[in-house]
Amino acid sequence: MYKNFYLLVSLLFLCQFALQSSAQDVNLSSKKINEKFKNFSCPEKVYIHTDRDFYIAGENMFFKSYISGFTSDEKQIQSNIIYLVLRDEKSNIETLITYLKNGSSSGHIYLPDTLKTGKYELVAFTNFMRNFDESCYFKKNFLIVNRFDKTLPTLQFNDTLNIEQSANLVTNKKTNVGALEIILIKDSFKTRENIKIGLKLKTEGKTAAIANLSVTVKEANFLFDNNFDIVNLLNENKNSVIDIKKKKTNDTIIDFYPLERNGIYLRGKIKDKTNQQIKNECLVLSSPDSIANFQYTFSDAVGNFQFLVNNYYLGKEVYIKPLHNQISNPDRSISIEDKFTLKESLNPAFKVLPKYFYNYITYSQQIVYIQKSYPDSNAVNNREWTFDKIIIPRAYFSPYLNYNTKDYIQLNDFNDIVTNIIMRTKLEKVKNTNELFVFDPNAKEYRTTPAIIFVDGVPIDNADKILSFSSDDVDKIALCLNSRILGNLELNGLVSINTKKNKLSSIVFNSPVIKYKLDRIADNSVFKPTNYSTTKIPKYAPDFRQLLYWNPNVSINNNETANVDFFASDCVSDYVVEVKGILTDGTPICAYAKIKVYR
Amino acid sequence: MNMKKSILFVLYFLIPAIMFAQVAITDSVEIKNYLNQQLTGDKNINTGFKYQNLYYIDSWCMGDVVFSTGDFIKQIPLRYDCLNNQLVWLNVKVGQVKLDNQNISEFSLYDAGLSYRFRKTKINNSDVYCELLFENKIKLFAQRKIIIGSTVYELDAIYLCYKRIPVYIFEIKGKTYFCKKPKIKSLIETFPQAKEQIKQLIKQKHLKCKSENDFIEIIKNCEEILNNIV
Numbered sequence A: 001m002y003k004n005f006y007l008l009v010s011l012l013f014l015c016q017f018a019l020q021s022s023a024q025d026v027n028l029s030s031k032k033i034n035e036k037f038k039n040f041s042c043p044e045k046v047y048i049h050t051d052r053d054f055y056i057a058g059e060n061m062f063f064k065s066y067i068s069g070f071t072s073d074e075k076q077i078q079s080n081i082i083y084l085v086l087r088d089e090k091s092n093i094e095t096l097i098t099y100l101k102n103g104s105s106s107g108h109i110y111l112p113d114t115l116k117t118g119k120y121e122l123v124a125f126t127n128f129m130r131n132f133d134e135s136c137y138f139k140k141n142f143l144i145v146n147r148f149d150k151t152l153p154t155l156q157f158n159d160t161l162n163i164e165q166s167a168n169l170v171t172n173k174k175t176n177v178g179a180l181e182i183i184l185i186k187d188s189f190k191t192r193e194n195i196k197i198g199l200k201l202k203t204e205g206k207t208a209a210i211a212n213l214s215v216t217v218k219e220a221n222f223l224f225d226n227n228f229d230i231v232n233l234l235n236e237n238k239n240s241v242i243d244i245k246k247k248k249t250n251d252t253i254i255d256f257y258p259l260e261r262n263g264i265y266l267r268g269k270i271k272d273k274t275n276q277q278i279k280n281e282c283l284v285l286s287s288p289d290s291i292a293n294f295q296y297t298f299s300d301a302v303g304n305f306q307f308l309v310n311n312y313y314l315g316k317e318v319y320i321k322p323l324h325n326q327i328s329n330p331d332r333s334i335s336i337e338d339k340f341t342l343k344e345s346l347n348p349a350f351k352v353l354p355k356y357f358y359n360y361i362t363y364s365q366q367i368v369y370i371q372k373s374y375p376d377s378n379a380v381n382n383r384e385w386t387f388d389k390i391i392i393p394r395a396y397f398s399p400y401l402n403y404n405t406k407d408y409i410q411l412n413d414f415n416d417i418v419t420n421i422i423m424r425t426k427l428e429k430v431k432n433t434n435e436l437f438v439f440d441p442n443a444k445e446y447r448t449t450p451a452i453i454f455v456d457g458v459p460i461d462n463a464d465k466i467l468s469f470s471s472d473d474v475d476k477i478a479l480c481l482n483s484r485i486l487g488n489l490e491l492n493g494l495v496s497i498n499t500k501k502n503k504l505s506s507i508v509f510n511s512p513v514i515k516y517k518l519d520r521i522a523d524n525s526v527f528k529p530t531n532y533s534t535t536k537i538p539k540y541a542p543d544f545r546q547l548l549y550w551n552p553n554v555s556i557n558n559n560e561t562a563n564v565d566f567f568a569s570d571c572v573s574d575y576v577v578e579v580k581g582i583l584t585d586g587t588p589i590c591a592y593a594k595i596k597v598y599r
Numbered sequence B: 001m002n003m004k005k006s007i008l009f010v011l012y013f014l015i016p017a018i019m020f021a022q023v024a025i026t027d028s029v030e031i032k033n034y035l036n037q038q039l040t041g042d043k044n045i046n047t048g049f050k051y052q053n054l055y056y057i058d059s060w061c062m063g064d065v066v067f068s069t070g071d072f073i074k075q076i077p078l079r080y081d082c083l084n085n086q087l088v089w090l091n092v093k094v095g096q097v098k099l100d101n102q103n104i105s106e107f108s109l110y111d112a113g114l115s116y117r118f119r120k121t122k123i124n125n126s127d128v129y130c131e132l133l134f135e136n137k138i139k140l141f142a143q144r145k146i147i148i149g150s151t152v153y154e155l156d157a158i159y160l161c162y163k164r165i166p167v168y169i170f171e172i173k174g175k176t177y178f179c180k181k182p183k184i185k186s187l188i189e190t191f192p193q194a195k196e197q198i199k200q201l202i203k204q205k206h207l208k209c210k211s212e213n214d215f216i217e218i219i220k221n222c223e224e225i226l227n228n229i230v
Helices: A002-025 A030-037 A163-172 A230-235 A356-372 A414-420 B002-021 B184-190 B192-204 B212-221 B223-229
Strands: A045-050 A054-056 A060-068 A070-072 A075-077 A081-087 A092-099 A104-110 A118-125 A138-145 A180-184 A188-190 A194-201 A210-219 A264-272 A282-286 A295-298 A304-309 A317-322 A332-336 A401-404 A425-430 A433-440 A452-455 A474-486 A489-499 A514-517 A547-557 A561-567 A573-583 A588-598 B040-043 B050-052 B061-067 B072-081 B086-091 B095-099 B104-111 B114-123 B126-135 B139-143 B146-153 B158-164 B167-172 B175-179
Touching (some): A045 A138, A045 A210, A045 A573, A054 A356, A060 A081, A060 A118, A060 A210, A060 A547, A092 A104, A138 A356, A180 A573, A180 A588, A194 A547, A210 A561, A210 A588, A264 A282, A282 A304, A317 A332, A332 A514, A414 A425, A433 A474, A433 A489, A547 A561, A547 A573, B114 B139, B114 B167, B175 B184, B184 B212, B192 B212, B192 B223, B212 B223
Parallel strands (some): B050 B158
Antiparallel strands (some): A045 A060, A060 A104, A070 A075, A081 A092, A081 A118, A194 A561, A210 A547, A210 A573, A282 A317, A425 A433, A474 A489, A573 A588, B040 B095, B061 B072, B072 B086, B114 B126, B139 B167, B146 B158, B167 B175
């Protein structure tokens, strides 16, 4: 009996093992990945720690982003780019890209003075998370109130939750979660007193652990406490199912959003007037600059294309267009996918606010109004993101010849420039368009394919667009006679023209061109707390900061204590100390404490 | 006996369960294709001259290229032109391509089971590919310098004959030292303050310096001495 039972179990095991092996043997081409991820939850999680949950328009929202990666091929991997969307119920207010270093990044979002009072949401996700449905995205609700909105007609207040009940929610959060401990010598401080807080990390079995933390000390408003903890969120395992409605054919660019570690993927589509997709079209991405630059890609069988955008283009306006102007097919159009479009609409966590909060809002409006009147109120130190290693995608490095038009007599048009200045080039009419041909020093004759012309760094259609350029318009001309090889692309000669008066903006392209501004990168800004020991601030100058401290970059080694110190403001109230972060192995940790400021 | 069976029973279910947990994640979450960093350069122009021993290894050999961003391209046919400090790539479609040195930080060549690693090094304010011979606390490079030795005129072509004059470069604590020959005498000339220590060590370990490999071996042994005197 037992023998048969174990035989059956063995057979079951073998069957499962065989199935398992066949599953792993599948060649994981990008096309198969959608199927592979089907029915699995998103392994990547994002968490955003913000300095507060309630803002008055005109204030800064400071944030620190964390990511928990996953194991693949025995390596811990994660995205290095997070997309942030701040939206109201109707549209996106701000879209940002934040670059992670060692699994985290920090910055701030300025909330414009003109924002209307209402419910807002901060959504954060990675490109890889877009393979799954939006339930795996990080979403956090905020209340933002306009400073001049006195009647607050868009908000509803009710007596259902009193201040004591709300306060209990915060008091209950005092317990330290995980291995982090907040050490307070005392919990009551006088206004403008120096407050010192110790943070101790004690993890068992992880002796080499280092905690990467963000610390906020904010006025307790007892409004939102929706168990929105880093520990809950980064550890949760929602069953999000991949959206596989997308069409899959053998020759299409993958319906898969890859992990972004070295740069941003930008997708688009090229089609003609009759909505027919254009395949194998060479498309270039270029930005106006004094250096001729571009990246290229080819469209697939259904007209989709994808660029891995060089970091050099971030924050710049780029031109995306076909490399060659096809006169036979002029009515083409290019569209670019907007990564920040969200399918799910904002679902506010709070519909009705407790009545006591009305007073808190009006009190906060007044505080911000006073703080805005003093120069130190915008406590932000901006630090621009700099990338350590950027290779500018230059079209060429060393030109064969360089010409500076100021060294020559004035010439009325580009034909004169070609005849009198640029040696080894000729203008010729080909199928009703003017093309520029360069001399091939190797074959010792003019090339039969036209040269690529760059104006202010961007490739243009043909020489028609530059015929009207006089020597007063042109600053410099660089000429490359040799064939330039860029990966698998061969360019038969290049002519790069730098104009004096940004002539590129006046060029009307025949080929479809899309100008696209690559979203700005969240700057690495830091909060600048008021320091009474170094700055002389008179007693009559008001300091009603509701945010006492925000530091997104606190690091502690295991069994060590880190100290943070700051000054209390004139705002007499209860404050919450909130510390969140991750350990080197990705384990989320957090701790809370409450302090009081009295007069 | 029952205990053993129970453990086996548990194992039967645990092993597949653990394996199945890994299926969801794959190594294909990133796309590595033409979207990544590319090799760029000029199509090689034949000047009409014929060369002898112009390249570090005369035949095409497979190699890897590392870009200054850290990206790399593996197993492509390469050749290093020592005279012009130029890495040449054999593109199957367009032929020989003189690669832009500006983007490349390092390359390796594989020939006859041996690998040769070249790294871009600053020499007299210009970037030169030097072969990395030894790397630890100190680095030893060899600039595979060649000069035109003679010109031979024949009926159908002009042959330029080259002479190889490698220069050895030490990089110690951020400083650069040049050694003209792979000889003990040259080494002592480069580091006169370590003359006695080097001589003593060579005597102690019975080291000989007849080839470049012997020279590298001596440098490996002298590493501590050289690191301390700088």
